[in-house]
Amino acid sequence: MALLPLQLWIIKVRHFPNKLFTTTGYPFENNQHHRQCQKKRDSALIAQAFTETAAHMGATVTDYYLNAMQYRGCQGCEGCHTRSDRCVLKDDVTAILDDLYSADIAVFSAPVYFGDTCGQFKMFYDRMWSLIKTDATTEDDSSRLPPVKTAVLILSHVDATGAHSDVLDRYSMYLEFYGFDVRIITAAGIRIQPNTDVSVFLNDAAGLARE
């Protein structure tokens, strides 16, 4: 399977939770620049190590490639809290948001760009606003998603370990707000040059999938 940006996988396995989905964020896919730059996509490789291990264990995987998808960022219209209980924007992200309701594991993977996740990922992430209940009374009761899901959050960046812990903290906090039990893989200190050895992170991801 080609490594594509902003992926989403859904997996079904017997002794694995029923479904898994992954969003992996990196740009340039389906784009001449991508073919020219020949940069491997570390965040996608790591997410794929997780999903391939899960698939090997019998999972059914569904992939969504966000960078090849047409979608808008959240418009802040609050239609999801007034006239619908789902995001009222209808585009390629609609299916992803719908799948979140039935997924047991969601793998979110993105590179760090200028101290946050890349824009493609952030645009998708903002659309998850529609997963918050309108009438939530407590933090524990704020998510429209069925309870007990796991989120695997994968971030890659060139800076040293801990340099972007604020990003991890922030995204973890919101994932917990949605009711996810959050697991983190940080691929820090990754060199910008192609062919950097990321095998240690691939092993981490595969190991986590086997847990």
Ligand SMILES: Cc1cc2nc3c(=O)[nH]c(=O)nc-3n(C[C@H](O)[C@H](O)[C@H](O)COP(=O)(O)O)c2cc1C
């Ligand atoms: C536009 C842009 C901005 C970046 N900003 C940061 C940054 O703020 N901190 C950092 O550590 N790395 C930064 N990087 C490096 C990427 O996070 C790093 O190369 C990452 O491993 C790429 O992941 P990928 O291989 O999945 O695309 C930036 C890269 C680009 C292209």
